[in-house]
Amino acid sequence: NAGVTQTPKFRVLKTGQSMTLLCAQDMNHEYMYWYRQDPGMGLRLIHYSVGEGTTAKGEVPDGYNVSRLKKQNFLLGLESAAPSQTSVYFCASSYRTGSYQPQHFGDGTRLSIL
């Protein structure tokens, strides 16, 4: 099993460009999450999904949109990229949220916006 797979692994964008980050999981998990991690900081939750067709805002949702059209995929979109969105983006999934279900993480997408 691949677990959680993120594509692309690296990307450089110019300010104002748009792009979509793809997260795919093969564990039949209901819940999926997008985080960002800035240098020297912990992960911060951007958006999450509790099931196919549902999404919700996390701690830092501004400037991002998400979609969960298929259970196994969770897409993170940047409509108009800004330098402040330069970060490492991690996707995670779990059977259900919170208390007793650990999250499984991908290896990240390193995004630079010039």
Place this chain on the structure above:
Amino acid sequence: DAKTTQPTSMDCAEGRAANLPCNHSTISGNEYVYWYRQIHSQGPQYIIHGLKNNETNEMASLIITEDRKSSTLILPHATLRDTAVYYCIVTGNQFYFGTGTSLTVIP
């Protein structure tokens, strides 16, 4: 969700036990304590979690105080590959990662 307090950094000699403390004095009754680690810039790796009782798995042991206001992650025989940032997370519905403890295992 309860917030956590961890030391910024710790060192441990290779082969010795690494004891990583975490303070979570505002934890509520239904919140679990999770530990993750992040090696270099890889995705966080789940280590262990618990509610009230002490827990042990193949990677580590988790000791939770009786009042649940603090916990300790124990790596029984630290190796160089255990050098990483360790995150203590207390959660109900969402995971809040702080800055964690940077553990350096010294040869």
